[in-house]
Amino acid sequence: MGRLLLGVALIVMEVSLPPVRAQTGDAQPETPSGSPDASELSNEQISAPPETPDEVSVSEVVGDSEIGARLRQILTxxxxxxxxxxxVENGVVFLTGATESEKYRTWAGDLASRTEDVVAVVNRIRVAEPPILDLNPAWxxxxGIGRIIIRSLPLxxxxxxxxxxTWMCGGFAQRLADRTILRRIQTKLLREVFRKVLMIPVLLLGLFFVLRITGLTQLAVTVLGGTGRFGLVIGIAFRDIAENxxxxxxLSMQNPFQYGDLIEVAGQQGFVQRVNTRGTLLMTTEGNHVQIPNSQIYKGTIVNFTSNPNRRxxxxxxxxxxxxxxxAQDTALQVLTEHPAVLDSPEPQVLVEELGSSSVILRFYAWCDTSAHAWTKVRSxxxxxxxKAFADRNYSMPDDSREIVFPQGVPVHMVSEDLDAGKQQGDESGRVRGVLQRRNGQAPEQVVNRGEGDLSSDAADIRKQAETARDPEQSKTDLLAEPVSASN
Structure with missing residues (x-):
């Protein structure tokens, strides 16, 4: 019984007592549960970088005199x-003086504040006011512009x-075109237009290369891209010039007239002297220069009196x-057919046009060669x-009858002298017949007299006037072919 109780007691003690660890040479001392592990603490200390100080002193303490001397040297x-x-007093820096810009004043204060062993900075540097007439910015x-120009000289x-x-290449292209494709174009204006059309792409290409060489590539792209818009703007702004x-x-393609032709257009009649890109220059029969815009000529009615030299x-x-x-008709027709300046074909005609109140109106038609004769002189x-022929045959040529109405009436006094004077005067037709009868005894009428000249054309006289007249434009801008004779 005693042994049984002793065994139970031993079992209870074995269960209730904590286990005892075996201590060896590798045993580590226990650490409190609230403190970190040694390995974890060492890793944190190794990974955390040390803080970098704002300044690193190379000497123990810098004196005020050394700080002042150093800053003074830098500012100077x-x-x-x-x-x-x-x-400098006790690490406080006092700056004095003058400068021309606020940025220099701020820079000096920042420099002093970053100097070693400086506690504070008192910046008393003043900014000098510029004079009223200060040319320094301009100079x-x-x-700066001069330096830019000098650097840009090579480019x-x-x-x-x-x-x-580029200009030489354009000229070569024009000369090559003159010898090849432009030889078939007879109109001077069209040749000039095609030569300019050939020159434009060459110049644009050369300008593009120039801008690329000078580094203005973006501008080159803008120039080439804006050519169409620029042309549209120019076309709108200069619509009349473009239209002319x-x-x-x-006009050069259709060629409705040539140099020296007598034309009538826009109410003006004259001989063609010049056609340029703006207008046509005419010289009237009075010797005046008239410039007409080409747009009016192209859209208007052109009467060319020289294209067909025969004129009625x-x-x-x-x-x-x-x-x-x-x-009377036979008599007048004989005069027309016998006149040397009147053409036989088409044959002249004498027609009754109107039966007037006191006379029969006859109209005479005849043709003449205006390249050889002036039609005004021939008609005269x-x-x-x-x-003269009617006078030789005693044909009466009475004036038109006139009827005068007096609303208030006219008093009439019968005086014998007035009656005698009326009888002596006779009627108007008798007076005209008497004048014609008195001419019967004169010499035969000449075909040409001094007043009419030699019936030659006025084109030669107008051409001489154009040669001696001052050029209205004072420039060689004639775009027509070479001058041709008036007979052409």
Whole structure:
């Protein structure tokens, strides 16, 4: 029994007591549960970088005199300050002097504050006010521009050489075109237009290369890209000029007239002297220069009197009712056919046009060669000869009858002298007949007299006037072919 109780007691003690670890040479001392492990602490200390101080002192303490001397040397070396001075007392820096810019004043304060062993900075540097008439900024800009120009001289020389080469290439292209494709174009204006069209792409290509060489690539792209928009703007702004230019091209292609032609357009009549890209220059028969825009000429009605040298002229004359009409027509027709300046084909005609109140109106038609004769002179000669032929045959040519109405009436006094005077005067037709009868005894009428000249064309006289007249534009801008004779 005693042994049993002893065994139970031993078992209870074995269970209730904590286990005892075996201590060896590798045993580690226990650490409190609240403290970190040694391995973890060493890793944190190794990974955390040390803090970098703002300043690293190379000496124990820098004296005030050394700080002031160093700052004074730096300020003097910059040459930005006038009457500069640095005073240091117990690490406090006092800056005095003058400068021309606020940025220099701020820079000096920052420099002093970053100096070693400086506690505080008192910046008493003042900014000097610039004078009213200060040309220094202008001179500074000019010097900067001068430096830029000097640095750009090599590129400018290369660009000029490239432009000269481009111009030479354009001229070569024009000469090559003149010898090949432009030889078939007879109109001078069209040749000039095609030569300019060939020159434009060459110049644009050369300009693009120049801009690329000078480093202005973006500008080159802008120039090439904006050519279409630029042309649109120019076309809108200079619409009239562009219209005249295009009209001049169309006129040169259609060629409605030539140099020296007598034309009538826009209410003006004259001989063609010049056609350029703006307008057409005419010289009227009065010797005046008239410039007409090509757009008006192209859109207007053109009458060319020279393209067909034969021109018909007309005039009228009245004969009395007592004159045989057929005989009068034959007489006038004989005068027309015998005149040397009147053409046989088309043949002349004498037609009754109107039966007037006191006379029969005859109209005369005849043709003449305007390249050899002036139609105005020929008409004058023919009218004079017809009048002479009618006078030789005692044909009466009475005036038109007139009716005068007096609303208030006219008092009439019967005087014998007035009656005698009325009897002596006779009627108007008798007076005209008497005049014509008195002419019967005169010499035969000449075909040409001094007043009419030699019936030659006025084109030669107008051409002489154009040669002696002052050029309205004072420039050689004639775009027509070479001058041709008036007979052409």
């Amino acid at each position: 070396s910059t040459e930005w300050f006038r009457d500069e001075d640095v005073v 500074t800009e000019l010097r 400018a020389i290369i660009a000029l050489a490239m432009l000269a080469l 230019f295009l009209s001049s091209i169309l 002229f007309t005039f009228v004359a009245g004969i009395g009712y007592d004159v045989p009409l057929s005989e 000669s023919v009218m004079r000869l017809v009048l």
